[in-house]
Amino acid sequence: MDLLQAMYDRHSVRSYTERPIEGKTKEDLMSFIEQCRRESGLHLQLVTDEPNAFNSLMAHYGNFSGVRNYIVLAGKKGKELEETCGYYGEKIVLYAQTLDLNTCWVALTYSKGKTVFQLDPGEKLCLVIAVGYGTSEGVPHKTKPRESVMHTEQTPPDWFLRGIDAALLAPTAMNQQKFVFSLKGNTVTAKAGIGFYSKIDLGIAKYHFELGAGTENFRWG
Numbered sequence: 001m002d003l004l005q006a007m008y009d010r011h012s013v014r015s016y017t018e019r020p021i022e023g024k025t026k027e028d029l030m031s032f033i034e035q036c037r038r039e040s041g042l043h044l045q046l047v048t049d050e051p052n053a054f055n056s057l058m059a060h061y062g063n064f065s066g067v068r069n070y071i072v073l074a075g076k077k078g079k080e081l082e083e084t085c086g087y088y089g090e091k092i093v094l095y096a097q098t099l100d101l102n103t104c105w106v107a108l109t110y111s112k113g114k115t116v117f118q119l120d121p122g123e124k125l126c127l128v129i130a131v132g133y134g135t136s137e138g139v140p141h142k143t144k145p146r147e148s149v150m151h152t153e154q155t156p157p158d159w160f161l162r163g164i165d166a167a168l169l170a171p172t173a174m175n176q177q178k179f180v181f182s183l184k185g186n187t188v189t190a191k192a193g194i195g196f197y198s199k200i201d202l203g204i205a206k207y208h209f210e211l212g213a214g215t216e217n218f219r220w221g
Helices: 002-007 024-040 059-063 082-100 158-168 198-214
Strands: 044-049 069-075 101-104 123-132 149-154 177-184 187-192
Touching: 002 082, 002 198, 024 044, 024 069, 024 082, 044 149, 044 158, 069 082, 082 123, 082 198, 149 158, 177 198, 187 198
Parallel strands: 149 177
Antiparallel strands: 044 069, 069 123, 101 123, 177 187
16 A cells, blocks of 8 residues: 555544554554654654553543554644644654554544653644554545635646645544645645644645645645
């Protein structure tokens, strides 16, 4: 499975089995996380066999069960932190899907006080991603029509429409999909709307857009 196929196959999963992440799967996941850490400058951390962060009323309220592994997304405080966490977090999410692992983005429904992570001076915890072997593969989320998340003054080329369709597959907080992609020539701009975690959602959607459209066809404006 490649990342493009993973984008279509992956759905959020909140319930996990007790099967541990181990062996080559764990090694490959850790190696990919390290690669993303080097590229992004984020403080990315894989925590395994640690059930306490999701052993709380908030986690039960969010319908999480059996979560024993999670990826911590943190980094230097700044205006780009949330979007960068979204972009690289989704890279990890889709790579995990190629390893037959399931995932779920988690912003609120876990216990930060029980979460195992390290922060360096000037860093901030952004959010975490639950990861493991799900009790199911999840279900697709509803999506908005293309026209509601795109703006173009020209007839959109096929690659742009593929990018939009891919962006609409991106997981977003409360499935709000508050982003807009605009096209002028071969330059694409993407803007976040107003809403909870919309900057994180924008980073996720931008990575999906790149996978669908092909980075050779456009440049970011």
